[in-house]
Amino acid sequence: MRILPVAFDHPDAVKLNAEVQEEYRRRYCDDGDLTPLEPAHFAPPRGLYLIAYEDDGTPVATGGWRAWEHVDDGYADGDAEIKRMYVVPRARGLGLARRILAALEDDARTAGRTRMVLETGTAQPEAIGLYTSSGYAPTPKFGLYRFEDGCRCYAKPLTD
Numbered sequence: 001m002r003i004l005p006v007a008f009d010h011p012d013a014v015k016l017n018a019e020v021q022e023e024y025r026r027r028y029c030d031d032g033d034l035t036p037l038e039p040a041h042f043a044p045p046r047g048l049y050l051i052a053y054e055d056d057g058t059p060v061a062t063g064g065w066r067a068w069e070h071v072d073d074g075y076a077d078g079d080a081e082i083k084r085m086y087v088v089p090r091a092r093g094l095g096l097a098r099r100i101l102a103a104l105e106d107d108a109r110t111a112g113r114t115r116m117v118l119e120t121g122t123a124q125p126e127a128i129g130l131y132t133s134s135g136y137a138p139t140p141k142f143g144l145y146r147f148e149d150g151c152r153c154y155a156k157p158l159t160d
Contacts, residue, residue, distance in 0.1 A: 003050050003099060006050070008038070008039040012059040016086055042083075046067040061096040064104065067079070097130055104116075114158055115158055116136075117142065117154070119142070121151055128152060137156070141153045
């Protein structure tokens with residue numbers, strides 16, 4: 001597997017984003033994640049978007065971070081927000097999400113971010129398990145879904 005940085009509007013990113021949106025629709029019986037995302041949000045040095053590729057070039061996992069400091073929505077100065085973590089079903093269990101998460105954390109730290117934050121939901125127990133086993137702790141809710149009962153927010157300091 002190779003993990004490469006790509007633009008958020010790269011065709012492989014668009015394809016995997018459509019798949020993750022379908023997964024959200026299945027799990028939550030709604031319209032998917034309506035959080036506003038733009039390619040510029042993931043442009044270095046204020047973000048990064050990664051895709052894991054199989055040796056044959058097939059994209060199988062994705063994830064990104066963006067600098068996001070909308071204090072009125074519950075974010076804080078120095079936050080890096082994880083978005084669009086996803087692994088295609090047939091590649092799950094290979095450690096790809098953990099590898100992408102570690103790479104995103106390293107990049108955000110290098111970019112001077114001080115805290116990694118994310119939103120997930122109770123219908124994604126695998127995601128909650130990944131984040132809590134990677135050192136993320138529950139944090140006060142923030143973002144678009146902060147008023148939803150099933151929303152769960154997590155944070156991890158990026159500084160020692």
